[in-house]
Amino acid sequence: MTQRPLAGVIGGSGLYDMEALEDAREVTMDTPFGPPSDAFVLGRIGDTPVAFLARHGRGHRLLPSEVNYRANIHAMKQLGVRYLISVSAVGSLAPDRAPLDLVLPDQFIDLTKRRETSFFGDGVVAHVSMAQPVCHAVREVLASAIAATPGAQERQLHRQGTYVCIEGPHFSSLAESRWYQAMGGHIIGMTNMPEAKLALEAQIAYASLAMITDYDCWHPHEENVSADLALRNLLSNAALAQQVVARAVAMLGSERPASHAFDALRTALVTPRERMPAHRLAALEPLLSDKEHAS
Ligand SMILES: CSC[C@H]1O[C@H](OP(=O)(O)O)[C@H](O)[C@@H]1O
Numbered sequence: 001m002t003q004r005p006l007a008g009v010i011g012g013s014g015l016y017d018m019e020a021l022e023d024a025r026e027v028t029m030d031t032p033f034g035p036p037s038d039a040f041v042l043g044r045i046g047d048t049p050v051a052f053l054a055r056h057g058r059g060h061r062l063l064p065s066e067v068n069y070r071a072n073i074h075a076m077k078q079l080g081v082r083y084l085i086s087v088s089a090v091g092s093l094a095p096d097r098a099p100l101d102l103v104l105p106d107q108f109i110d111l112t113k114r115r116e117t118s119f120f121g122d123g124v125v126a127h128v129s130m131a132q133p134v135c136h137a138v139r140e141v142l143a144s145a146i147a148a149t150p151g152a153q154e155r156q157l158h159r160q161g162t163y164v165c166i167e168g169p170h171f172s173s174l175a176e177s178r179w180y181q182a183m184g185g186h187i188i189g190m191t192n193m194p195e196a197k198l199a200l201e202a203q204i205a206y207a208s209l210a211m212i213t214d215y216d217c218w219h220p221h222e223e224n225v226s227a228d229l230a231l232r233n234l235l236s237n238a239a240l241a242q243q244v245v246a247r248a249v250a251m252l253g254s255e256r257p258a259s260h261a262f263d264a265l266r267t268a269l270v271t272p273r274e275r276m277p278a279h280r281l282a283a284l285e286p287l288l289s290d291k292e293h294a295s
């Protein structure tokens with residue numbers, strides 16, 4: 001019998017497959033929130049069953065605003081994923097964070113404007129705390145995987161950082177970039193929100209591996225960001241991500257750390273189950289019934 005995937009990986013720009021996956025097979029997932037970005041690729045890394053999804057679809061066909069984040073996370077949950085690693089290209093907003101540096105964001109500022117940010121509503125109310133938007137245990141595993149990966153060890157690792165998430169698809173104006181710096185942002189991207197919010201609603205332990213490709217447009221001497229510049233740095237970042245993520249997944253499989261995410265709904269759900277509309281209960285069932293995974 002095939003095991004349910006313990007770990008999920010969402011590959012961002014430049015990361016459209018997972019080379020380390022063994023016994024790989026494609027599965028098309030359906031969700032009450034519509035279709036995910038692409039077919040999932042299920043397989044294993046060592047003994048750890050894994051589900052991989054290309055965030056923008058293979059061939060990079062979806063804008064950040066077009067990604068169906070709810071479907072992606074719901075499908076991960078349906079598959080049984082407990083730990084989710086998200087890989088992302090980001091710009092730097094800070095002088096001490098350079099292209100090719102690695103960042104494990106611990107905070108986010110959500111400036112997105114036209115995305116569905118919650119599974120709840122329409123008869124079911126929940127208010128999930130975003131005080132700790134990511135799982136520290138998964139971040140620690142990523143840090144250990146980076147420390148153990150030749151090629152990644154030489155990169156500067158920033159173990160914390162605030163990720164400003166913009167709607168895109170345009171890169172920022174200079175005034176915006178300076179405003180994001182003044183807000184306290186360290187890095188900037190277009191995809192980790194609402195992905196991290198939805199993962200927490202789904203009680204999945206989520207962490208993001210952010211790989212810097214550019215200095216956005218605030219730097220007095222460095223080239224302003226363009227897709228071309230980002231893609232150039234993405235190539236070497238993606239090759240490294242393959243190795244770091246494979247190692248992190250294997251570590252998650254053997255360590256299976258506890259996470260605050262596993263009971264994120266315990267204090268968040270307001271509507272009693274018996275008052276939830278039947279069709280909403282059906283849609284949310286994979287999120288609400290976590291008996292199999294109780295921490
Ligand atoms: C091609 S550079 C801009 C693009 O890259 C980032 O995406 P992801 O987080 O999926 O790696 C950024 O958010 C933009 O979508």
Ligand SMILES: Nc1ncnc2[nH]cnc12
Nearest residue numbers: 089090091188189216225
């Ligand atoms: N400067 C930037 N702004 C937004 N998203 C990005 N992804 C990579 N670089 C970026």
